[in-house]
Structures are given as C-alpha cells and as structure tokens.
Amino acid sequence: MAYDLWYWPGIQGRGEFVRLALEAGGIAYRDRARELGDEEGAAALLADMSSRQGAGRQGRMPFAPPYLASDGLAIAQVANILMFLGERHDLAPSGMADRLWLNQVQLTIADLVSEVHDVHHPVGTGAYYEDQMAEAAxxxxxxxxxxxxxxxxxxxxxxxxxxxxxxxxHRWTYVDTSLFQLVQGLRYMFPRRMATLEPDYPDLVRLHDQVARLPGIKAYLASGRRQPFNQDGIFRHYPELDGD
Amino acid sequence: MAYDLWYWPGIQGRGEFVRLALEAGGIAYRDRARELGDEEGAAALLADMSSRQGAGRQGRMPFAPPYLASDGLAIAQVANILMFLGERHDLAPSGMADRLWLNQVQLTIADLVSEVHDVHHPVGTGAYYEDQMAEAAxxxxxxxxxxxxxxxxxxxxxxxxxxxxxxxxHRWTYVDTSLFQLVQGLRYMFPRRMATLEPDYPDLVRLHDQVARLPGIKAYLASGRRQPFNQDGIFRHYPELDGD
Incomplete structure (x- = not known):
C-alpha cells in the first residue's frame, strides 16, 4: 500500500504527528506537497484538495490538511489518521478498551495542540501574529x-x-510518538516555562527520550526529512509569550 | 449495559452531543450530575473524576467531561464516545472506510464547536466573558x-x-444528530448571521429537520430532559457578537 501524505509544506505543524508514526513504524509514504517545495507544494495541495470534491463517495474530502491518501481514500484529522495507521499497521493494540483509550489520549493531545495554536492566534486564524500580539500576550x-x-x-x-x-x-504506539512531539514543541515554544516545569514531569521526559531512541525516529531526526520548528507552524517561539 | 453519563449540570455543552445520540438510539442512561442539581451535581462530578485516578488500568481517567461510564470503563472525548456508541449499538456503519469518514466529520464538528467556544473566550478559558469582551468582539x-x-x-x-x-x-448516525445540534446552537448564538446564511444551506436545514422528527429526538425535545441553551454553555447568545 502506497501512502501520499498531504500537508502544508515548510512546517512541521499537525502533519508532524502523522509523519512520526509513519517513520517510527517504517511505513513508506510520499510527502507530496513538501517534495515540491514551498510555493509549488502549497498550490499542489490546494489543487489536490479541490480535485477530491464532488458527488458520491468519491467526494469525501478533507476539511483541512493533513490527510493521508491511498487507494482513492483520503483520511483526514490527525487522530483519525493515527487510529487508521494503528489498526492497519498494528501500531496499537486492537482490543476495544485499549483502542478507545489511545484515541481518547490522542484527542486530548489534539486539544492541547489547538490551545497552543490559540495562544499565538487568539482572535483570528486568518490574521498575522503581529496583528494580535496584545491579545496573545x-x-x-x-x-x-x-x-x-x-x-x-x-x-x-x-x-x-x-x-x-x-x-x-509493552511497546510504543502512536500516542508515544505524539507525546514526544508535544514535548519537543513545548520546549521550542516555551523554553523558560518548560525548564521550570520539566523537573516535575520525569515520566514524560523519560517517554520522550525513549521515543527519540526508536530506530525509525532516530533515523528520521538525523535525516533531512525532519524540518526544524519555525515561526509558521503550531509551536512558535515568541520570547514575549514565554516566562518562568 | 447501564450507562452513566457524567457532565457539568446546568448546560447542554459538549455533553449534549452524547445525549442526542443516546436519546435517538433509545439507549438507557443516567445523567448523573444533572439529576443531582447544579451545585451537588458539580461536586459529585468532580468527586467521581478524582475517584478514577490511580495506578494501573483502573486509573484511565478523563481529562475533562463529558464521559460515559460503564462496567468500570470511563470513555471520554465526544467523538470517541460517539464512535463507541456507534460500534456497540449499531448507530453507524461498521466498514472501515465509513467508520473513518464518520469519525472524520465528527472531529470536524468538534473543531467548529471549539472555535465557537473561543469566540466568547478568546484569551482565557478560566476568565469570564465580561473580562474579555473586547477580544471576543x-x-x-x-x-x-x-x-x-x-x-x-x-x-x-x-x-x-x-x-x-x-x-x-440510508439511516441516521451520530453525525446527523451532531449536525442537528450544531444548527440549533448556531441559531441560538448567531440568530442574525444564521438568518442570512441559512438560505444558502438548504441540505443542512433539511437534515436538521429530519433529525428533529426522529421519534427518540422528538420525545427528548418535548421532555424536561432537554435543557434550554443558556449563557453558560458552548453556544451563548451575546447580541454584540452577532451580525448580519
């Protein structure tokens, strides 16, 4: 099965949670927009999204990236994509109680990611941070x-x-790779606050370190495929928003 | 199977998406906090949540209400609860592609609900609307x-x-009851804006009306169990936030 991952090029963003599970699981995929570069990639992503609109089952399009396309199916929403990968590639236990629990934790991670985004964009997703700095503070x-x-x-x-x-x-699942990314992102966005808090969360730090040592993740982090955090993604380092 | 629904008493809130699926499906449940009244119910909810904390599988607690408790299991996150009800009570198709599609749409509904909440609480979940009116506007x-x-x-x-x-x-699922609630809530919160927009969305209005005619929903809406919208829930009517 060949996967096409579609996400905004130039940022880790929400797509990174999907990339990490794919990389840790050794699952082959093409990062379609990213491989075309920033401008051409964004145009290709928008074109791919509109090409999926239409009547009938073929018209089951995503509201927004990231989405994973395969065999005419486009699966969107990070937690939904990860649940699919978990089932299909055995990246998660299959029993109902465990499956629901992982999905529940992943959705809580998604809630935190959304709150992180709202810190630097409290009054308008479409407006620049520079136009809402007072509200963000x-x-x-x-x-x-x-x-x-x-x-x-x-x-x-x-x-x-x-x-x-x-x-x-007794094995990693997509929730572990997501918690790793959460710690990475929070350290980038709030270095001072995380320096204060981290000593209180040794288990979370240990889990983060374990994920970093997974062969697939280790190789990914050392590769050019891992983009650095920057000021266009979800986690952004604005020193004025940080504090001890 | 006996269900206990736990959610903040006195509001529809996110719990209402769960209530509607239960009511439409004719599934018996107790609305635990609500049946105790506002103050006692909130205290009982908090007590129930902390009682679930602990080591081992028993400690799989929710981050926040609503959650559905049954047989020692506490399932949280609206989309996760609905997916569970869909599987267990045949409220949704069971094929993988359909299951993922419904979950994807439900998660997009959850995103909109979250954005609706952020309109009246853009800079602080813990602060009052009255303290963030300028940012909300x-x-x-x-x-x-x-x-x-x-x-x-x-x-x-x-x-x-x-x-x-x-x-x-060719039958209703939890996504239909959720879209119904979305239309209801948006009409309450933005009556002027929805009056302008609704003529452009006849399919959505038709779906809303169909859900209102489902026997379980019709009985529920006519019962005392359906609480009215108010200024403490997710959908709040502040005229200053509405517009044509």
Missing part, C-alpha cells in the same frame, strides 16, 4: 500558568496507568 | 464572516457525498 499567561501544567499532569497520569515503559502495553 | 467578526461559512460549505459537501437522505447510508 494576555492568552499566554493563563495557558503557561494553568492549562499547561494541567495537561502535563494528565499525561503523567496517563503514563502511570500502564505497567510497561510506554503509554500502553 | 474582535474574534467574532472573522468567525462569522469566514470560518462559519467555510464550515457550513464543508458540511454541505459532506451531505452531498451520500446518495441517501442522511450523512451516510
């Missing part, structure tokens, strides 16, 4: 002080539910 | 003008993908 404080520790407490509790070294069972 | 304009029609266009496209009268197949 106001949004950042309760996020850093209240929401962030609340989520990190929760993910620590999630890890504590398992007897093994991973989130579930 | 700024957030409301691009939401009404750009985001809302973009989502409604998408849901119209979703409906167009199916040959039958519903979102998928």
């Amino acid at each position: 106001r949004a950042a404080t309760p996020f850093r002080d209240e929401r962030l520790p609340k989520f990190l407490d929760y993910f620590t509790q999630v890890i504590a539910c398992n007897d093994g070294d991973w989130t579930i069972d | 700024r957030a409301a304009t691009p939401f009404r003008d750009e985001r809302l029609p973009k989502f409604l266009d998408y849901f119209t496209q979703v409906i167009a993908c199916n040959d039958g009268d519903w979102t998928i197949d």
